[in-house]
Amino acid sequence: MPFVANFTATQPVGEPSVITLTDTSTGSDGAITQRRVYLREADGSFLVPSRTTTDYIEWDYADSTIDIDVLDKDYALQVVVEWLNVGNAVLYDKTSLELFSSYDEDFDYNTTQQLTGNPLLFNDNRFFLEKSNLRTFLDSAERAILRASDQYGAQECLDGATALRLGSRYFFNINA
């Protein structure tokens, strides 16, 4: 059965800095010996863990999943996975635009928990407005990827959400 390259990208619950890649390829090719992962940002640069000297991350072919602890904020990333042979020739590759928004989604839920403890916060014009803006940024980032494959637009929206999260003491009167 011919090899068909595929993978999924997720974020584990409670670990917003981590990307989990799972190899969901079908078929087989005995020539494959290794994988490489490229995480390309909207500005074209590559995101790699600290102390990684290459633009890519090695993914041991014996492991069906890999956890990459690399995110310091929310990102819209072009994820490229390559399947290579022993001579480092790329035999197969798969590219996918992915949204990693756990930092700001977790923060959004945190504001909901704040409301649970003090429902009157919703009457605070600033709280309601900024929570609404936060949700709009997150929904828009998702739409930018799903509807337009617009990585740059999605990243701008995520950066807007990140600004609200990092400035939460001013925008929401709470600390992130």
Next chain:
Amino acid sequence: MTVAEKILIAELSQYISLNAINKSGLWGGGEDLSLPRKIYLVRKGVERTYNQDPTDTTLFGTSNLMMALCGAYQFIAQARQNSGGAVVPISVGSGPSPLDFIVSASSYAVTGATSISIPQFIGYEIIFARGGTVQYTTPQPGGSAYYSWSSATGILRLLPDPGGALTEGEAIHIQPIGVTSSSATPSIYPFTITSADFEADGVSYNNAQIINDNICLFINNYSSNVLYSPTDFVFTATGIEIIDDGFNANTFDYTILIQKLN
């Protein structure tokens, strides 16, 4: 109610409240104009957290907040969920024919009537439309008309009383839905009562059909909280007695929605 059910109710409440505010004109009939947005904001977070981990302990509090935001719209949402929406269904099989008439001094129910007796619909639920618009069974923002129906007595009450009374020339359509059988008993819930249904003590409501049912009450113009047994009301040998401090049906014309809990 499970968290998943609450999320669905919130999804429905979102657009139900939006439409209700939209139809209520300027200032949304006094409703919070941003309520649909608030429901959406809270629901998105609750839904994401539930999908990640349905056993997350924070979901108890946040889902309750979500339901509190939905307020009375959650009951409309539940009714819509059970009835398939505000669409008049086609009546098939045996059963009484729909009741259609134009209100006049000699119509089935006359001009100015605040209740209609339809004994042939006993045992059925109904869809009630006036002027081509399907009516709700719960109080509406802005004081718009609504109704209560008892499938046990066949009495359709036009609310608020007297604001909901029939007007001359109004087109009325009453459609029976559901089929009675010896083994299946149509649900009476949700239904509404008013202060006029209470006993002389102002706190007792007699109805043998609701005794010891798992129900809750929502009293319009009294409290924004839902009332539960046994903290807010207790069951008696003949119905219920509201023990919530301050409630007395003799002092105000309340409308009470009685809904069965899952």
